[in-house]
Amino acid sequence: MKAVMYACPQSLDEAVGLFAQRGPRARPFAGGTDLIVQIREGKKEPDLVVDLKRIPELNELSFQPQRGLVIGAAVPCSQIYEHGKIAGLYPGLIDAVSLIGGIQIQNRATLGGNLCNASPAADGVPPLIVHRAACRIRGPRGERTLPVEKVCAGPGQTALEDDEILVSFHLPAPPERSGARYLRFIPRNEMDIAVAGAASYLELEKDRQTIRGARIALAAVAPTPLLVEEAGGCLAGERAGEELFARAAAICREAARPISDMRGAAWQRRHLVEVLVKRTLQGALQRARGGGASPQGRPGGVNDGPQGRPGGVKEQDS
Amino acid sequence: MKLHVKTTINGEEFEFLCEPRESLLEVLRDRLGLTGSKEGCNNGNCGACNVILDGRLVNSCLVFAAEAAGRAITTIEGIQGPEGLHPLQEKFLEHAALQCGICTPGFIVAAKALLDRNPDPSEAEVRLWLAGNLCRCTGYDKIVRAVLEAAKSTAVVMEK
Ligand SMILES: Cc1cc2nc3c(=O)[nH]c(=O)nc-3n(C[C@H](O)[C@H](O)[C@H](O)COP(=O)(O)OP(=O)(O)OC[C@H]3O[C@@H](n4cnc5c(N)ncnc54)[C@H](O)[C@@H]3O)c2cc1C
Numbered sequence: 001m002k003a004v005m006y007a008c009p010q011s012l013d014e015a016v017g018l019f020a021q022r023g024p025r026a027r028p029f030a031g032g033t034d035l036i037v038q039i040r041e042g043k044k045e046p047d048l049v050v051d052l053k054r055i056p057e058l059n060e061l062s063f064q065p066q067r068g069l070v071i072g073a074a075v076p077c078s079q080i081y082e083h084g085k086i087a088g089l090y091p092g093l094i095d096a097v098s099l100i101g102g103i104q105i106q107n108r109a110t111l112g113g114n115l116c117n118a119s120p121a122a123d124g125v126p127p128l129i130v131h132r133a134a135c136r137i138r139g140p141r142g143e144r145t146l147p148v149e150k151v152c153a154g155p156g157q158t159a160l161e162d163d164e165i166l167v168s169f170h171l172p173a174p175p176e177r178s179g180a181r182y183l184r185f186i187p188r189n190e191m192d193i194a195v196a197g198a199a200s201y202l203e204l205e206k207d208r209q210t211i212r213g214a215r216i217a218l219a220a221v222a223p224t225p226l227l228v229e230e231a232g233g234c235l236a237g238e239r240a241g242e243e244l245f246a247r248a249a250a251i252c253r254e255a256a257r258p259i260s261d262m263r264g265a266a267w268q269r270r271h272l273v274e275v276l277v278k279r280t281l282q283g284a285l286q287r288a289r290g291g292g293a294s295p296q297g298r299p300g301g302v303n304d305g306p307q308g309r310p311g312g313v314k315e316q317d318s
Numbered sequence: 319m320k321l322h323v324k325t326t327i328n329g330e331e332f333e334f335l336c337e338p339r340e341s342l343l344e345v346l347r348d349r350l351g352l353t354g355s356k357e358g359c360n361n362g363n364c365g366a367c368n369v370i371l372d373g374r375l376v377n378s379c380l381v382f383a384a385e386a387a388g389r390a391i392t393t394i395e396g397i398q399g400p401e402g403l404h405p406l407q408e409k410f411l412e413h414a415a416l417q418c419g420i421c422t423p424g425f426i427v428a429a430k431a432l433l434d435r436n437p438d439p440s441e442a443e444v445r446l447w448l449a450g451n452l453c454r455c456t457g458y459d460k461i462v463r464a465v466l467e468a469a470k471s472t473a474v475v476m477e478k
């Protein structure tokens with residue numbers, strides 16, 4: 001293993017300066033739960049790792065009704081699910097952050113790292129997509145904003161330039177009568193990578209029957225996390241119900257471009273997409289109606305987080 | 319280039335020199351002689367290297383030693399109190415919650431972090447919290463019993 005340098009800038013400008021100087025030889029470092037492993041395995045060989053955890057903008061975690069939710073790129077998962085407000089307002093996101101790894105990983109892993117690592121199976125990304133999260137990106141040429149679904153370009157590849165960093169995620173405040181749900185399938189109940197995952201978001205009209213808007217995004221069934229716009233589109237203006245949800249699920253099944261690997265076969269992933277989309281739509285509907293948030297967890301099967309981490313947030317009805 | 323790091327471990331001030339890419343686990347074991355934290359997988363999956371960093375349970379194999387600067391760390395060596403073994407350690411012995419023992423420090427540090435936040439966890443909460451710790455010997459049941467018994471015994475001590 002070659003020598004690496006470590007820098008811990010205290011401000012965003014200082015960090016931007018380091019990347020402007022070093023370009024591709026410097027690597028942003030947040031929780032390190034992907035990066036340290038990759039350096040150790042020789043898959044990444046930066047000269048410099050730039051620890052982002054002391055930069056104030058990257059540690060912001062705040063909600064205001066007008067501004068919505070700001071999640072700094074270096075905020076660890078456990079802080080997100082322990083934040084009382086977020087749990088009620090963005091339950092689909094809480095589903096995901098409470099099932100990334102175990103407690104030790106959740107205390108380090110960030111959504112910024114989850115997205116920028118650009119794994120198709122990243123659990124945090126589909127919920128961010130359906131909640132319409134925008135990324136604030138900063139580099140030597142200034143600042144720009146990109147929707148989360150535009151960030152991943154392929155496995156391990158992002159739309160960020162080598163000298164740019166992700167500063168924060170910005171999620172609009174959820175409208176009334178909206179709800180979201182994320183589920184994944186893994187062979188065991190914790191500590192595994194998704195064979196397939198789905199996030200659904202629903203917004204209802206005043207009658208609590210008619211769907212005003214919907215978004216569905218998938219994990220682990222394409223080279224990048226996948227927003228299936230046609231599936232969300234087919235729900236808008238319709239009355240919520242099983243048949244309608246089955247139609248959206250069938251569209252997602254067709255949109256999926258899974259591969260076969262050690263975690264699962266392509267046909268199995270397609271099947272899982274259909275099941276998960278139906279279930280997450282039901283879950284999102286329940287939450288949009290203000291009902292119970294989740295069905296019971298099925299050991300060894302579909303992971304029905306949030307499981308209520310001890311000492312963290314319990315399952316909350318939105 | 320070596321980095322000079324000052325940190326607090328188990329309430330004591332420590333200073334060390336390390337390479338930037340060295341993990342906290344490597345420094346604890348190889349430079350500071352704190353060999354209680356174990357290396358199992360070296361990639362975040364087994365929990366044998368667990369330490370508490372500023373009140374949070376982490377895998378020390380996935381922390382750069384350089385990150386320890388100015389922070390407070392608790393390792394397995396810091397779990398026992400002035401009067402002797404921590405109730406968790408006593409209950410692990412009593413319930414034979416170890417065989418080869420390589421996973422034990424990690425389980426005890428993880429359980430300590432749990433009881434610090436939630437002194438009266440349910441069995442399901444204990445099992446979920448310990449999902450990031452692997453044991454190849456015991457089958458977990460005795461470990462879970464030991465943690466639940468330790469929670470009970472500390473609750474009694476606190477009531478007194
Ligand atoms: C035991 C274990 C279990 C895991 N379980 C899961 C799981 O269940 N689900 C899941 O999705 N993932 C899982 N992971 C993977 C990993 O924990 C997540 O992807 C995590 O969110 C990565 O965040 P991090 O802060 O640790 O990223 P880091 O490792 O710090 O960074 C990851 C990548 O993103 C880049 N990066 C980080 N921050 C920024 C930024 N602000 N701007 C630009 N680039 C940046 C880094 O350069 C690096 O390439 C697991 C990992 C381990 C070790």
Ligand code: FES
Pocket residue numbers: 356357358359360361362363364365366367368377378379380
């Ligand atoms: S050695 Fe750190 S988790 Fe296994």
Ligand code: FES
Pocket residue numbers: 415416417418419420421422452453454455456
């Ligand atoms: S006692 Fe041997 S691994 Fe747990």
